Amino acid sequence: MLRVDVFKQLGEFSVDVAFTSEGRVTGLFGSSGAGKTSLVSMIAGLVQPDRGIIAVDSDVLYDGSARIHVPPHRRRIGYVFQDARLFPHLSVAQNLDYGRRMNRLTRDPAEETRITEMLDIGHLLDRRPGGLSGGERQRVALGRALLSQPRLLLLDEPMGALDEERKAEILPYLKRLRDAGDVPMVFVSHDADEMRQLATQVVMLKRGRVAAFGGTEILPRIIPAA
Numbered sequence: 001m002l003r004v005d006v007f008k009q010l011g012e013f014s015v016d017v018a019f020t021s022e023g024r025v026t027g028l029f030g031s032s033g034a035g036k037t038s039l040v041s042m043i044a045g046l047v048q049p050d051r052g053i054i055a056v057d058s059d060v061l062y063d064g065s066a067r068i069h070v071p072p073h074r075r076r077i078g079y080v081f082q083d084a085r086l087f088p089h090l091s092v093a094q095n096l097d098y099g100r101r102m103n104r105l106t107r108d109p110a111e112e113t114r115i116t117e118m119l120d121i122g123h124l125l126d127r128r129p130g131g132l133s134g135g136e137r138q139r140v141a142l143g144r145a146l147l148s149q150p151r152l153l154l155l156d157e158p159m160g161a162l163d164e165e166r167k168a169e170i171l172p173y174l175k176r177l178r179d180a181g182d183v184p185m186v187f188v189s190h191d192a193d194e195m196r197q198l199a200t201q202v203v204m205l206k207r208g209r210v211a212a213f214g215g216t217e218i219l220p221r222i223i224p225a226a
């Protein structure tokens with residue numbers, strides 16, 4: 001369960017958003033400037049709301065009135081950005097291990113194997129990020145986030161920088177991850193088709209407000225020209 005009820009003034013723009021999602025993949029959908037990244041930054045703890053509550057299951061990450069603001073590195077939240085942000089000087093295997101080391105978790109070879117198999121990146125372990133395709137890089141970024149054992153995974157336009165062919169290298173894996181159901185995800189996109197394929201609950205944002213909340217049926221449909 002993800003509960004978000006926050007207000008934040010950002011210059012002339014404000015985010016005033018409340019929803020509770022039980023979905024495996026909560027989609028944040030809206031056009032450019034709707035406030036998606038601002039909201040994700042608050043869930044991650046990178047931006048502090050002016051007031052409100054953010055909770056994952058029974059764990060409160062932010063509560064303005066109780067003065068609770070868990071710092072980002074203590075939230076156990078995995079974050080995958082539009083660009084994979086892998087360390088170029090480290091191998092794929094070292095990149096994958098980074099989240100675990102940062103969180104001082106003990107190695108779990110069975111889990112490493114499960115995740116590299118799920119994401120189909122086992123054959124890339126000795127390579128450097130520079131030699132990978134965009135879709136492969138995003139799979140490694142996903143693996144790195146998952147191996148830090150997050151309780152929530154934030155995916156901010158993970159396919160935003162990829163062309164159609166490269167998107168096909170990541171979308172099936174995101175679906176696989178959703179269907180495995182190990183970790184709830186927040187998926188940000190301005191693409192209704194992507195959202196329809198992945199989200200189980202949709203928060204439609206407009207100008208920093210919730211314009212609609214529900215299943216994927218609330219997403220706009222592109223009606224083909226006759």
Ligand SMILES: Nc1ncnc2c1ncn2[C@@H]1O[C@H](COP(=O)(O)OP(=O)(O)OP(=O)(O)O)[C@@H](O)[C@H]1O
Pocket residue numbers: 010011012013030031032033034035036037038039190
């Ligand atoms: N620190 C800030 N100060 C002032 N305005 C801000 C700040 N952060 C964000 N904004 C404004 O808030 C609005 C929402 O931005 P945000 O990046 O959250 O939207 P978005 O839906 O993620 O858009 P995009 O899809 O283009 O990334 C924008 O108009 C942006 O300029």
